[in-house]
Amino acid sequence: MADKLMGWDDTIVALATPPGVGAIGVIRLSGSAAWQVADALFPSKDLQVQLPNTLHVGLLKDGDRLLDEVVLSLFQKPKSYTGEDVVEISCHGSPYVQEQVLQACMLHGARMARPGEFTQRAFLNGKLDLTQAEAVADLIASNTAASQRTALHNIRGGFSAVLKSLREHLIRFSALIELELDFSQEDVEFADRSKFYALIQEALQTTEQLRDSFRLGNVIKHGVSVAIVGRPNAGKSTLLNALLNEDRAIVSEIAGTTRDTIEEVLNIDGILFRLIDTAGIRQHTSDVIEHKGIERSLEKIRKADVVLYLFDLASSGLPALAEDLQRLFIPGKQLILCGTKQDLFTPADPDAWLADLNCIRGSFEYAPFIGISARTHTNIELLKTELSRQYTASAALQDQAIVTNARHYEALNQVARSLADIRQGLDNQLPGDLLASDIRRCLHFISEMTGDISNEDVLDYIFSKFCIGK
């Protein structure tokens, strides 16, 4: 496959650290001429006779022109990130100086790397399979403990290991069936159908588990979107401040995050919650403009994973809650009812009030009520626990393989479908050659995930989403 990709044996170069001014910047060279290119720019030492995994301080020069004082890190194939010869040039953190160093490397035979090309080479050289390479991009984009853990687990082959085991079982059975076909005149069965049936059942179960993990994986990767809904003055911004007070998430600027609709980001127990503010809802829907406001809120609710409905216990109270829920609620959403300013509210008849509340809640499968006060910080922690309840419950899962990638999810759907076909074939006592064809199809989808089978377009698409220098 490698030789299909044009020119992948040349030497590439790129800035590996973020662009901008810093103390240092690292420029990475990879390819058979990496040491040679660096050697041409580093007159004080003969790099070719140095040991790999060593550091060298000196002047970087392009002919007579001094470029910088640098530290070189030498790596020799196959013991490098890409599996090729690699030199990392640690230079001063001026974008101008870095540009000069890059140009000097190109002048001496390197070419500018495409986005993700270093990782693509690591894949082509067998240092990583495709799911591991994709996890590298996830790790770079990680911004919570959970996304960091899942990405590292997958880089180290967590997901690959599950796929590999599945693949080996299928290959072994497939080989036995092929053997049967060779002896087809003699009507023997080398492959034990009942053992294989059990294996397929187990494989289906594993596949289902992986597919199910995608919901959590998606949450780990992209966060949980929480639409905050309520009338004006229901206490939205006060609650936001209370929530964000200590737990504001570290969020980086990553291309493609939909910042326009996100108001604030909150990190609860390693899961990212994106708090989306919706337009305040008013009573009078006869007004055309107000109606549009509600349409917009509905749109945001439709896209959200969780709806956090806020109502002022003392002023608008339960009638507003009942009215708004009727207008706004969309089935299938996790709904949390949040009564604000609890410290200022005592119902005249607590029992009757509770009965009314439960009557409203009755129309929903699960709609917990939490009375809070942002001022006295009452039940803020309880609200957080409720928000993260179903995600942290799955936290135990996080040391298992978790699917975070839509491409893998699609492939797993295909695997599940072909496994079901095989099972049905076994049920119907299909002849070996037909079974073998179903197994090959299933193996194909598994191999697509790991990159054992791949085509250039898919690879190019996957690696083009990486940043330059990785």
Place this chain on the structure above:
Amino acid sequence: MADKLMGWDDTIVALATPPGVGAIGVIRLSGSAAWQVADALFPSKDLQVQLPNTLHVGLLKDGDRLLDEVVLSLFQKPKSYTGEDVVEISCHGSPYVQEQVLQACMLHGARMARPGEFTQRAFLNGKLDLTQAEAVADLIASNTAASQRTALHNIRGGFSAVLKSLREHLIRFSALIELELDFSQEDVEFADRSKFYALIQEALQTTEQLRDSFRLGNVIKHGVSVAIVGRPNAGKSTLLNALLNEDRAIVSEIAGTTRDTIEEVLNIDGILFRLIDTAGIRQHTSDVIEHKGIERSLEKIRKADVVLYLFDLASSGLPALAEDLQRLFIPGKQLILCGTKQDLFTPADPDAWLADLNCIRGSFEYAPFIGISARTHTNIELLKTELSRQYTASAALQDQAIVTNARHYEALNQVARSLADIRQGLDNQLPGDLLASDIRRCLHFISEMTGDISNEDVLDYIFSKFCIGK
């Protein structure tokens, strides 16, 4: 001096690469416990038994918690940037992961470095003198060939060498004078006054040269500001486009550059030109608002190094030029008269026209006229040459020491003043003890520049202007 600075023997840590998402980020540890801190986080190898200047790949763990797969670079004192034990941790380029690694380092005994603290330690450990340390900051901020070259020259001790030679001469003479004082009863002269006079003359000359180089140094560091002045439709934006077409400078976002007034930046032969657009000048100054516009143009002209006056040869022509220059010109500015749309203009009587132009130019010491056409690209290169003429003429200077630092310029003024005092003292045949006191004062100013004499406040101020991680 070192022991005066509290706690400088502890181990510091900071992100050395620019913040943000990239392929990798480098976290730098420096101090006596640097290897120990890294060792605690790197279970797969015993770092304490490794050789310096080696690279180590492995997992970074905080107890059981996996942080990242990293490459460690080990440096041993005194062969490191700071002159202390140093470990650089090259981790994945996620701000979240980097934050986790920083926190783990701090948990194991390192503390967050202050801005410039790594370079401050390099200075305290004698790896760099103060002028070299300051040049490191200049190199990081460099954005042209000239600023890169000057900073590198000064990092490598170019400016220091000149100061050191000056200092040694003064110390030698001073020692001889002190000796005379010990034998003062015997009326001997160990120190040859006439030789010393020649030395002081030479020192004064060197100091003057260094002071003069500050103008060029300032230009190299901050660029040349060019105010572009002219009436509406004089062809300002067309010229800007023609100038910027191929030579747009690489400019980084550095705190403190006054971006609000800068329109465009142009790099000619390694010198940065900041093109400042001024409000268009109109004829009728009776209008209060127009008058304000002219006031604003005058303000910009006052701050500029060069005034580029544009006038449309065909339409407003020489009368406008004469009128505007009378209203606008401020003495002491480099002035270039630029007639635009030359391709559309042929004077009815060329000789008379030229005589009129020369009459206007006559009121200025030096005001070259260039007729250009942005459309046909006529004389655009000539204009660039004229702009950079006086700076590139000094380009030969650039392998000599150039003062780029206002602190050094101030100190050099003091040095020059005290050298003049010494010379006057020699002229007046001042007794040795008074001469010695003047020499000590001069040595004091030189030592302040190199940091041989310094106080904590000055050091803190200098290093606080560095970025964190350097």
